[in-house]
Amino acid sequence: MLNKRSKAEWFGDSINVMILGFLSLIMLYPMLYELFMSFSVASQVAKHRGVLLWPLGFTLTPYRLVFAEKTIISGYRNTFFVLSIGLVFNITFTSLGAYFLSRKNVMLFKPVMIMILITMYFSGGLVPTWLNVNNLGLYNTLWALIIPGAINTFNLILLRSYFLSIPDSLLESVFIDGGGHFTALFKVVIPVSLPAMMVMILYYGVGHWNSWFDALIYLRTRDLWPLQMVLRDILIQGTDLDIRGEELINYEQLQETTKAAIVIITTVPILMIYPFLQKYFIAGLMVGSLKG
Amino acid sequence: MAQHLSTGYLTRQGKLQRFKSRLVTDMKHNYTLYLLVLPVIAYYIVFRYFPIGGIQIAFKDYKPALGIFGSPWTIHYGFGHFIDFVTNPYFERLLRNTVLISFYSLLFGFPAPIVLAIMLSELRGRKYKKVVQTLTYFPHFISTVVVCGIITQFALSDGLFNQIGQLFGAQPVSFLQKPEYFRTIYVGSGIWQGVGWSSIIYLAAIASVNSEVYEAAALDGAGRMRRIIHVTLPHIEPTIVLMLIMSVGNIMNVGSEKVLLLYNPSIYETADVISTYVYRRGLLEFNFSFSTAVNLMNSVINFLMVLGANAISRKVSETSLF
Structure with missing residues (x-):
């Protein structure tokens, strides 16, 4: 210096x-x-x-x-419901997908990977997605804020790249002991990926916390509104x-x-x-x- | 000749046979793995591919009672809604607003984090640097709704912006009711929210510059500006190019959320963009087919822009997305 x-x-x-x-x-x-x-x-x-x-x-x-203010209380309640149940869905589905995509020597790896990657570039867009969620009977339920967003493909790919960095020898020891893929995933892969899991929880968690647009288009009943939707009503729509x-x-x-x-x-x-x-x-x- | 053909045919047949038997073996061997991924595949089909299939209503006159497949094709060989949109009186306005908001966001918002990262890296005090960094990340963690709520409050005719303006003798203005201020508010608040967070990636790139290079430059008598221009910038160029391609590709893609929170009919003139129009026509006025057509057209143009930006950058520099 x-x-x-x-x-x-x-x-x-x-x-x-x-x-x-x-x-x-x-x-x-x-x-x-x-x-x-x-x-x-x-x-x-x-x-x-x-x-x-x-x-x-x-x-x-x-x-x-x-x-x-009652709506603030119910907003917090709904947000915590979506956040906790949503995270269970997010983490489970994303881990399952990431684990499969991190296995080599599976014949259908490529088709599944392509099928998933395509959705990063093409989506149905607002109206077809909305019609689909309605047709599935999720309209005006909190499940509409949970299930359609269970997997974020970007997060899935992120987690997969972390899983890929886990040494094969760790998994082989499970298979030698007679364990299957479920044991490998839940007993070895997830526990050794805690930092990556933390990142997933944060990314999905922040997403749920901030989200209001899904509530705007799927929830008719005020009692179901998550916190951000209530905030929009008070701070922006100017509801007294x-x-x-x-x-x-x-x-x-x-x-x-x-x-x-x-x-x-x-x-x-x-x-x-x-x-x-x-x-x-x-x-x-x-x-x-x-x-x- | 004939023999040749038949052996070829047989081999193909044989290949298929072998592929099938290999697949069966693979399925048997890895069945738990396939079982495990089944919910994920089901999720992608139901929640991602069903809506993609639903795009066909853009070419139809969708009637909920008839369903997506039962609804009749629309006029002009299915392109009626697209023609309606292009000849729509609002078409030009929507296109202009979408492109201009993106363009200004890019023009001011893209260099901002680079400048911030360079300024931060030039700081000598470590503690001070840490404090400034943490404070610039701050707005990133405030939700969009709250940010827009604060903007709405500050922009009122007796809000903070006007309180400050009055100190300098300006007349009070209701900023969110005047079309001429919308872009400034949108772009400015976007920078406020994102500049610190986006600078992280450039800071990491700058941190990887070998300090010996700086020392050598300093020994050669290079001042601060020359050091920045000849050492720092060339070093972070690949990162800059990569980020630029991603932003340019998204120029037709103004997200609806922040605009929906900030706009109102009196400023549609500058604030209404394609995505908000899609929302209003589709979900408020229930013109499902028309709205889907507008959205599809926007996505196609957007995708072409990503490809274009990528191709150009591959030519100009060595960096590309794919």
């Missing part, structure tokens, strides 16, 4: 540090704004002009209102929250602070755990890019 920095180098470094600092602020500020807003007192919000740098007063009323019995002078501002509290409650848990999961996400990204 060079010990001395020239003046030009030093100047360039400082500019770089400042620009990146400003950028970080832009990345963070929208969430900070929501955080400040969620603790603010409605009457003060009404008077305030300009950028928020701290909460205006302090109140927990918005949070109390959020927890009284039920805040009767509160101080109605600052009704609009209270709506606003309560919406901010909703953003915080549904986003902060994810942002808190993600630094711990970051390495798995990046690991998956890297494997994916090598294959791509």
Whole structure:
């Protein structure tokens, strides 16, 4: 390394540090704004002009209102149902497919592989897919958010490439002991692929957590809506929250602070755990890019 | 001659026979393996290939009561819906909006993570670099619905954007009600969401540059800019080209989700794209066949663009997808 920095180098470094600092602020500020807003007192919000740098007063009323909101509660319940049952389907189906595709010496390997790869480039598109799901009787059930998306072909290929890297000798020991493919998959392959399984759980999990469009097209009943669909209704469609019995002078501002509290409650848990999961996400990204 | 033919025929027959017996042996030997993959194959047939078969309604006048196969073919030898779409008054607008949104996303969104990665790699403080990196990943973990919810809130005439604008003396504008702002909002928020996350792949490529090369360049008196242009950029070029092919191939493919969340009839002029039109005509107005035809046409063009981008890049550089 060079010990001395020239003046030009030093100047360039400082500019770089400042620009990146400003950028970080832009990345963070929208969430900070929501955080400040969620603790603010409605009457003060009404008077305030300009950028928020701290909460205006302090109140927990918005949070109390959020927890009284029935659709948020049922949204969380439905999302957890889809997330947990969905992940069981995702992991099982993806592992089965990836295991088969990682076996050499099977005659029908190629046709199955081609059949699966084709779907990465061709799909039925919106209407035929929707008609198919309806014809199968899944319309207006939570299964419509679980079964049609059981396998993501990209994830399948990703997991397969991980399975391929497992040494054959490990599997042979199972077969010598008289075990079959089921034993090999569940007793050896999956346990030694825990990092890859973690990546799968994260990828599918984030997918379920963020998904709302399937709910929009398949679910007629509000009680079945997952969290993101409820959020769309409140934050974007502008459906007013039920805040009767509160101080109605600052009704609009209270709506606003309560919406901010909703953003915080549904986003902060994810942002808190993600630094711990970051390495798995990046690991998956890297494997994916090598294959791509 | 005759003998030749007959032996050839026999060998072919024999080959088929041998293939069959090999397959039977294989099936017997690996039957648990086939049993294991059966649910996966069933899944692909039912949930992927049934809808692909359903595409035929693009050439028919689909009536739910008659079913996909029973519905009659439509006029113009089955191409009636395609002709309807191309002669549709909205055709030009949809095409323009789709291509322009993609084009601007590519123009501003593609270089952004590369610039960020280079800036990050030039940072000396390790802790500071880590903090900046983590903060730039932040928006990637916020769901699309919440991001669009925040945008909707900020874009109101008394929202944050206008509060800031007023500090500089600007008149309040309801940004999501004015067609001229939609593309800026769409592209800008897209960069905000994705720039940090997309920079990871370039950072990894930069990290693999041998530090001796940098030191040699510095000894030769190369300044920062020359180091970046002559060492860093050539080194990450294959990654850049690969990412570019994938993006160019997708230029006709503007996803419907974010547009559906942000648009409204007053800004259809700039915001309505093919995928949102497919959704409205298909699932809100129940023009199943027409919507499928529009979607199919879009997919075919998109696929040709992927092939084209790939072919060009194979000619120009050595990198290609397939």
